[in-house]
Amino acid sequence: MTWLYDLLTDVFAVLVWPSAIYFLLGNTLMLLLILLASRHFTRYLRRSEHRGEDAMAASPVSLGVSVIVPAYNESAVILTSVRSMLDLRYPDHEVIVVNDGSADDTFERLRVAFDLVEDHRDVPxxxxxxxxxxxIWRSREGGVPLLVVDKENSGRSDSVNIGLDLASRELVVMVDADSILEPDALLSVSKPFADDPDRIVATGGVVRIVNNSRVQGGRITELRMPKQIITRIQVVEYLRAFLLGRTAWSDLNALILISGAFGMFRRDVLIEVGGLDADSIGEDFELVMRIQRWIRDGKRDARVQFVAEPVSWTEAPSTIKVLARQRRRWHRGLWEVLWKYRGMLLNPKYGRLGFVALPYYWLFELFAPLAELVGIVIVVAGLAVGAVDPGAAVLLLLVSYGYGTLVTLAAIVVEEASFHRYERWRDLAAILWAVVAESLGYRQLTAIWRMQGWWAGITNRKQVWGEMTRTGFSGSEETADASAGEGQSERAD
Known part of the structure; x- marks a missing residue:
């Protein structure tokens, strides 16, 4: 085993300081993004009473919004979700549900609940x-702005494109069928369009986790932390990346990702760039990158903006199997989109996108699982044969996991001070425990899954969206029906 000892000693000696610098720099950059987001929240809260949302809600000239809801086997949640969207406080919006060839009774539930009749309109x-x-179906009651499209299964992106083709309003929102929007969500996320109509082409809203919370009448009546530890850790991830990270990138005018679960776009821009790419497994990321390139290639005075206040509540994976599929898909999508738009990297033409955002995503998002797993293997193997200095190993642990935990705690403090969503002390305690637990196996597992997704992309294996098991919203009628014998629903492309 002398050769193994010598090999690990040499490898560790070469990698220990670059690895320490890598994790130190990555965590420091995330901390800077969190601090930048905290400054944004401070300004936002100071003028929160003067945002003018009441005037927008009553204004007959507010831009109309088409809410597009792709649905595949969403029987457990579809009625609660659609009702919440129809009840949104907004002067002019329609809801377009695209049933993507569901194998369950998603369409039948909609047909019965909203008394649907066929609509023989032409597709543009x-x-x-x-x-x-x-x-194509509409509600028999003319006052319900609901359109339901029943189609053969062709994937989420193609379903959104069909909804986009039928949309009649100036703005388009894409929302997952397992999502619940807060009552004023459309007012908040559309406000940048009202404030700066000539420049804003897309906005993104916050996505947060609804698991275990009580939902009645399409509204969250009691917010709770999820029961499962893996879902609680996802709450922490969503706060750190989806809320604070994207808020900071937006302030830097370098936002390259809007979640497909809640994004608003100018309809004419979406049509001009060709809608979503049905061949991309990271379709939301790819769309925003394409829009950003369209802005800069055409030297347009336009921007993409993130809005921290409107919330879309979604059901997150609650099992290891489903979470693994999701993270493989996310990282494969990250790789494919970054590779597709590699010409923008370090290109002066794209400003902060090319010199700040894209290098960050390449180094500290795409390569992060590789760096983490290589470090773990070398340290564990080296310690096992005595080839690694324990002091150096502790240093790596401190700058990777210890510092990372402190950065995440800073994110939780900023979020709690700004929005204070969770009222119960037990929920706050659960969040703090999730921050610590994230480094005790969860991060290592997600690193493995992300590497698997990356490898699938590099080797060009068949793209699979995967399945998402739905348990329904706690306290809703659909959840009660499902528990009575209808089971769970799944989504797949």
């Missing part, structure tokens, strides 16, 4: 679509 054909439309 403004964006390319693949799935054949089997029928």
């Amino acid at each position: 054909g403004r964006v390319p679509v693949r799935g054949a439309i089997r029928g």
